Amino acid sequence: MTRPDIATRLGTSIFDSLSWMGRYALHTWEVIRCLWSQKIRFRHIFEQMYKIGLLSLPIVFTTLMFVGMVFASQVSKEFIKVGAGKIIGAIVGFAIWRELGPLFTGVVVAARVGAAISTEIAAMKVTEQLDALRSMAISPFSNLYLPRLIALILMMPILIVFADGVGFFSGMFIYKFLFHGNINAYMNSALHLLNSLDIYAGVVYKGPVFGFIIGSLATFIGANTKAGASGIGWSATTTVVSILLTIFIVNFFLSYIIF
């Protein structure tokens, strides 16, 4: 490959990604602007919240149960060996509430709900349903994208509270039944060593931010899918990959700032 070739390709791909970012920002701004420029569809929002909860609860439950269990069992094994069995409840609580609960909920919702929203909108795009909406002077931004975005921002904290509980208590279950630990000791160490920020930061700060990332990226990528059936598959993969990357990166900075 010759030099100008590399330069051109690099230039094109930088230009491409910049233009995608610009369009993403514009899309997201357009969605948010509906909050005051358009009628807010509360019914659509509730429908979406219900759908998101229904889609996510079973796999959030299963995922966090096993995450809590594997974490508690590994920690218990090592901590009991060095005589630190008393603080296992706090360690599990720390990990789950601060990081594992919010993060794994984000991953699961990205894969389940993010992909579903993106392919739903992509399918509407390639079958001209989005154009049909616009031709009727009905904005997809206020009717489709905004309700999904808001529903995700509201549902993520709720799902994280649920995930945290499942993770923490499945850890307790392992601690008691596999390692013959004491439930009171588990609870007490968590109560004494965790402060309230440890518990609510994941829910109150990370939840809505992750919901925003999932909702805005899923609707953006779905709406910008190119025609053809392969476009729908592309939108699902692209959505999940970009949401996961964004969530992991943003999570690092959030944790760094908050704690």
Add this chain to the structure above:
Amino acid sequence: MIDIENLFKEYNGQPVLKGVNIRIKEGRKTTIIGSSGCGKSTLLRLILGLEPYTSGEIRIDDQPLHRMSETQLNQVRLKFGMVFQSSALFDSMTVGENIALVLKEHTKLTDGVIKTKVLEALNLVELRDTYYLLPSELSGGMKKRVAFARAIIGDPKILLFDEPTTGLDPITSTTIEDLINTVTQKVGATTVVVTHQISTILRTSEKIIMIQDGTAMKTEGPKKIMKSKNPLVYRFVNGLVEV
């Protein structure tokens, strides 16, 4: 009135429309013909402001679409009803909800009144029993007819039909052609029909325009088009391969 002046449209540098000039007067029925891929659907999409054009101008009732915001475009779009080539029914909604949507969004009619109107419209296209069905439960031709009902439900001033009779049996096709004529007469609507179907060309048009090489070409009216003096038009309507 739809006024199209020197309209250019390109996709990724590939020109599709290269200086189209069309004037469609109020209350007239215009048919657009042209070979597959020549840009007929594109032209309809541009008239609705669904995509920006490269240059030139489209005016709807003297309002230029160029540089209009989406909100301003929505005001203009309220004048239109459109049947998409792919029907484009909302597949998460029932047939009834599909047709009712425009009225629910843009009028203050009660649910009862809307339902009556929707059933009337379904009656017109002979699909009374499909009210509670989902689009996925319909055949292609049934979808076309639902799309037709959905387009006319709000009595729009301008109706755009992208191949409304393609894929319909000859009798249903005639029904739709008659409906295009009666609906147009009833509300004095302006109609633009894109079609390949000879019966539709002959029954529903007052003026026929052929898109050829990215430009619009006037042809003889429906009475004489089958014997057109223009060899391109003659070959097209008679389905003759170039000799």
